[in-house]
Amino acid sequence: MAVFPSPLESAKFIADHSKDVSVDEDGARRVAESLFDKATAAEFGLAGWKSLHELNPRATDKEAVDWVFLVDTLNFSFWSEQEQQKYLVKYKDKTYSGYWSLCAAVNRALDEGIPITSASYFATMTLDQVRHVFRSDTEVPIPLIEERHRVLNESGIVLLEKFGGSFLSCVKMSEKSAQKLLRLILENFPSYRDEALFEKKKVSFYKRAQILVADTWSVLEGTGDGSFDDISSLTIFADYRIPQVLVHLKAMKYSEELMKKLREGTIFQSGDKEEVEIRGCSIWCCELICKNLKELYQKKGQDTHEKINAVLLDYYLWDYARDHREEMKDIPFHRVRCIYY
Ligand SMILES: Nc1nc2c(c(CN[C@H]3C=C[C@H](O)[C@@H]3O)cn2[C@@H]2O[C@H](COP(=O)(O)O)[C@@H](O)[C@H]2O)c(=O)[nH]1
Numbered sequence: 148m149a150v151f152p153s154p155l156e157s158a159k160f161i162a163d164h165s166k167d168v169s170v171d172e173d174g175a176r177r178v179a180e181s182l183f184d185k186a187t188a189a190e191f192g193l194a195g196w197k198s199l200h201e202l203n204p205r206a207t208d209k210e211a212v213d214w215v216f217l218v219d220t221l222n223f224s225f226w227s228e229q230e231q232q233k234y235l236v237k238y239k240d241k242t243y244s245g246y247w248s249l250c251a252a253v254n255r256a257l258d259e260g261i262p263i264t265s266a267s268y269f270a271t272m273t274l275d276q277v278r279h280v281f282r283s284d285t286e287v288p289i290p291l292i293e294e295r296h297r298v299l300n301e302s303g304i305v306l307l308e309k310f311g312g313s314f315l316s317c318v319k320m321s322e323k324s325a326q327k328l329l330r331l332i333l334e335n336f337p338s339y340r341d342e343a344l345f346e347k348k349k350v351s352f353y354k355r356a357q358i359l360v361a362d363t364w365s366v367l368e369g370t371g372d373g374s375f376d377d378i379s380s381l382t383i384f385a386d387y388r389i390p391q392v393l394v395h396l397k398a399m400k401y402s403e404e405l406m407k408k409l410r411e412g413t414i415f416q417s418g419d420k421e422e423v424e425i426r427g428c429s430i431w432c433c434e435l436i437c438k439n440l441k442e443l444y445q446k447k448g449q450d451t452h453e454k455i456n457a458v459l460l461d462y463y464l465w466d467y468a469r470d471h472r473e474e475m476k477d478i479p480f481h482r483v484r485c486i487y488y
Pocket residue numbers: 196197200203222223224225226244245246247358362383384385386387388389461462465469488
């Protein structure tokens with residue numbers, strides 16, 4: 148049986164040994180206080196996944212679950228070298244960038260009658276078909292198109308061979324446990340094994356695997372096969388936006404030398420010490436924010452069950468980063484080209 152380190156334990160270990168990134172406990176407490184009133188509002192809740200995001204599926208059926216699987220299999224590396232030169236997709240008279248450009252391209256393909264979310268289709272897609280589905284509305288193509296082709300074929304074949312062609316079968320096998328679904332994903336889909344070596348120890352982040360579980364919970368509206376009783380055991384998803392917003396909100400800090408490298412646009416490799424510290428401290432920082440938020444609610448005698456967890460905090464912070472691009476422009480995000488986030 149394969150050993151998959153826990154992202155939470157990894158984050159604690161990394162935060163305890165980190166040199167260039169630090170979690171600011173007072174800053175984390177202040178962020179929790181500022182979120183306190185918002186946390187019971189609609190946009191913080193599970194329903195926001197659909198109500199705030201027009202490209203996400205409305206349904207809670209097999210096709211909606213397969214949409215989530217396809218999108219999260221490709222949910223990585225949308226950043227561009229030049230902010231002005233980037234991959235964009237126009238869909239229904241709106242132009243989308245970043246993660247939303249991926250969703251727009253998927254919905255555009257479905258509208259064109261291309262069964263892009265069906266394993267039987269993406270298991271044998273050619274590179275040219277992938278290029279067509281994810282074509283850009285600028286001269287900048289989607290990053291890592293060859294890797295996207297490879298992970299699509301690989302994941303489609305596993306779905307066909309082991310799960311009858313639908314991720315819903317995998318969800319049913321998890322018997323309403325988020326941790327069991329996480330393990331099934333890691334055991335069967337190699338491209339989701341987002342791990343690194345840090346201070347000679349194997350650590351994990353599992354960003355796409357954890358967000359796949361979270362998005363499955365969201366698209367099923369926390370009901371039926373998606374009523375995971377341990378959804379609060381997930382951590383936030385260590386991408387390249389959450390660290391940026393945590394530094395902006397002064398809950399996390401970079402050393403001068405790291406800030407200099409980031410400002411120069413240094414491209415890091417997946418697994419580099421700085422990259423691991425940024426991602427691990429982000430997860431740990433959000434655990435502290437979550438803990439503080441729960442304490443604030445307990446003080447007020449309010450029940451926080453299912454209202455406050457790392458998933459909902461992550462979604463909120465990610466949307467916040469989207470909506471505050473301008474204010475955050477002097478905080479650089481770390482640049483890695485990889486299939487993990
Ligand atoms: N931590 C975290 N990272 C997330 C997401 C999402 C979108 N997911 C949900 C959000 C709304 C919908 O409800 C989706 O279900 C994408 N990313 C990451 O961000 C990066 C792209 O950023 P930008 O270049 O600005 O589009 C890239 O690494 C991508 O992997 C999230 O939620 N949390």
